[in-house]
Amino acid sequence: MLEVRREAHAKVNLFLRVLGRREDGYHDIESLIVPLSLHDTVVCREAGGLSLNVEGSDPSLPSDSGNLALVAALALSERAGVLKGADIDLVKRIPVAAGLGGGSADAAAVLVALNELWKCGLSEEALMEVGADVGSDVPAILADRPVLVSGRGERLRAVGVPGLHWVIVPSALQVRTPDAFSWWDEDGCSSGPDPGWFVEALASGDLASVRDGFSNDLEVPVFARYPELEEVKRLLLDHGALGAIMCGSGPTMAGVFTDPDAAAGASRDIGESIVAISRGAA
Numbered sequence: 001m002l003e004v005r006r007e008a009h010a011k012v013n014l015f016l017r018v019l020g021r022r023e024d025g026y027h028d029i030e031s032l033i034v035p036l037s038l039h040d041t042v043v044c045r046e047a048g049g050l051s052l053n054v055e056g057s058d059p060s061l062p063s064d065s066g067n068l069a070l071v072a073a074l075a076l077s078e079r080a081g082v083l084k085g086a087d088i089d090l091v092k093r094i095p096v097a098a099g100l101g102g103g104s105a106d107a108a109a110v111l112v113a114l115n116e117l118w119k120c121g122l123s124e125e126a127l128m129e130v131g132a133d134v135g136s137d138v139p140a141i142l143a144d145r146p147v148l149v150s151g152r153g154e155r156l157r158a159v160g161v162p163g164l165h166w167v168i169v170p171s172a173l174q175v176r177t178p179d180a181f182s183w184w185d186e187d188g189c190s191s192g193p194d195p196g197w198f199v200e201a202l203a204s205g206d207l208a209s210v211r212d213g214f215s216n217d218l219e220v221p222v223f224a225r226y227p228e229l230e231e232v233k234r235l236l237l238d239h240g241a242l243g244a245i246m247c248g249s250g251p252t253m254a255g256v257f258t259d260p261d262a263a264a265g266a267s268r269d270i271g272e273s274i275v276a277i278s279r280g281a282a
């Protein structure tokens with residue numbers, strides 16, 4: 001085998017609850033994460049050394065050791081004790097530093113592709129352990145299905161969620177993930193309510209009752225600094241979204257729709273937005 005190609009799917013959080021800061025500086029969270037159809041593409045080819053070539057939406061994205069795709073490749077080679085190289089081509093479509101898990105998705109796709117190309121033979125569980133060291137969202141993205149996550153993102157439970165239609169509204173603002181979490185600490189923010197009912201309603205496909213469940217505890221500190229993002233949320237709800245939520249630590253906002261035509265119409269009216277789907281899982 002000389003080449004392995006993988007899609008690297010973005011994610012959205014249907015809810016994100018921040019439970020508190022831990023001794024190691026991370027925060028314990030609880031979140032429901034689903035993969036989106038929006039994806040980057042990763043192609044790995046056998047080579048003498050390790051190199052990364054990035055093409056696509058954001059020319060500012062690093063192609064050096066700061067890129068999670070390369071961090072993942074190095075972490076895999078160390079864990080599997082493999083001394084092989086690869087040329088990695090990455091075609092970016094997922095907005096960068098947007099809260100959509102783009103970097104983590106690229107890392108997850110590289111782990112799966114190189115595990116195959118290099119014949120490492122690591123199990124999915126072992127890949128998730130390697131992925132958790134690369135980034136907190138990597139295990140959930142590796143699962144490639146709706147999962148309830150806890151810990152700092154490394155503990156997963158598969159859950160049922162119906163297929164949904166999304167209008168993704170990227171932003172030119174920059175919000176760094178560590179900043180969003182430390183603003184939550186600084187502002188003395190609280191954790192959202194127990195989302196058990198929301199998880200159950202989604203699992204039973206009861207979309208009529210889930211409207212109030214879409215929530216993200218990082219919205220309070222991020223909206224306090226960037227009130228224009230709350231306006232985007234309002235805009236999505238005014239265009240008929242069932243729920244509208246900030247993606248991860250932001251600044252992208254996402255509106256959820258049950259009807260593809262309603263999503264397409266909202267996206268057209270709002271402008272500068274991406275239509276995507278999250279496929280259902282039992």
Ligand code: C5P
Nearest residue numbers: 025026027029135136152153177178181
């Ligand atoms: O794991 P990742 O590298 O994506 O995390 C980036 C930063 O976001 C961490 O260094 C930490 O400051 C913050 N973070 C957190 N709690 C999490 C995930 C991330 O505080 N559960």
